[in-house]
Structures are given as structure tokens and as C-alpha cells.
Amino acid sequence: MQSIPSSIVLTQSHLAQLEKHARDSLPNESCAFLLGAGAAQVAVSEVMVVKNAQADRVSFSVPADELLNAYKKAEEKKLQVAGIFHSHPASPKPSSTDARFMEINPVVWVIYSTTESRFAAWIHSDQIYPVEIVVR
Numbered sequence: 001m002q003s004i005p006s007s008i009v010l011t012q013s014h015l016a017q018l019e020k021h022a023r024d025s026l027p028n029e030s031c032a033f034l035l036g037a038g039a040a041q042v043a044v045s046e047v048m049v050v051k052n053a054q055a056d057r058v059s060f061s062v063p064a065d066e067l068l069n070a071y072k073k074a075e076e077k078k079l080q081v082a083g084i085f086h087s088h089p090a091s092p093k094p095s096s097t098d099a100r101f102m103e104i105n106p107v108v109w110v111i112y113s114t115t116e117s118r119f120a121a122w123i124h125s126d127q128i129y130p131v132e133i134v135v136r
């Protein structure tokens with residue numbers, strides 16, 4: 001069985017940046033790429049905020065050029081797109097739509113709840129598993 005990340009390391013400043021992005025994007029959902037490296041534990045080294053192409057309250061999609069740009073930037077820095085962040089105007093649990101995209105993008109998904117003011121992280125590997133958020 002392929003090992004899946006059990007934790008993701010973010011700094012206090014990454015979390016503050018993501019929370020601000022989520023709040024600034026209200027009433028819409030926000031999203032960002034988390035560039036980093038690691039297998040069992042993913043360490044995020046950079047947050048790359050992207051615009052939500054859908055400008056929607058309950059869903060998000062990333063413009064193709066932004067996605068390409070994120071992968072290019074990660075490669076230049078010898079990092080991976082190790083995580084995908086988005087916000088929810090509800091509990092930070094993956095929706096059924098999220099679950100489908102998580103299956104296609106098996107990286108760590110970090111969700112911030114703008115109503116509960118908290119983060120949660122998840123990964124899809126046959127099923128959805130919680131991932132511990134370690135703050136440094």
C-alpha cells in the first residue's frame with residue numbers, strides 16, 4: 001500500500017495568510033496552492049494564492065493557466081504542489097464534490113471554515129482520511 005501523508009506542516013504565517021485570503025474572498029470560496037515537499041509528513045514552504053474562477057459561494061475551480069503556473073513555479077523551486085487549500089462557509093469537511101476532485105488530486109486538501117474559524121486537512125486514498133495539521 002502506498003503511504004499517505006499523516007501530517008502537514010504549516011507556519012503560523014501561512015495560516016494567517018490563508019485565513020486572510022478566505023476572509024477577503026467572502027462571500028465566495030477562496031483557494032490556494034500549497035507548495036512544499038515530503039511524503040509521510042508534508043512540509044509547506046510557500047502559499048500560492050489563486051483566484052476562484054467560479055466566484056461562487058459554495059464551490060471553487062482554478063483557472064487552467066493558474067494551475068499550470070503553480071506547477072511551473074513548484075518545479076523551478078524543486079517543490080511539489082503538495083496541497084490544495086480552499087475555504088468553506090460551513091464546517092471544514094470535504095463536500096461530495098470535493099471528494100470527487102480529491103480522488104483526482106491525491107494531495108493534502110486543507111479546508112478553512114469561515115464560520116467556525118478553524119482549519120482541517122484531508123487526503124483521499126481509497127477513502128478520505130484526516131491529516132494532522134502541525135503548526136510551526
Ligand SMILES: [Zn+2]
Pocket residue numbers: 086087088094095098
Ligand atoms: Zn469544498
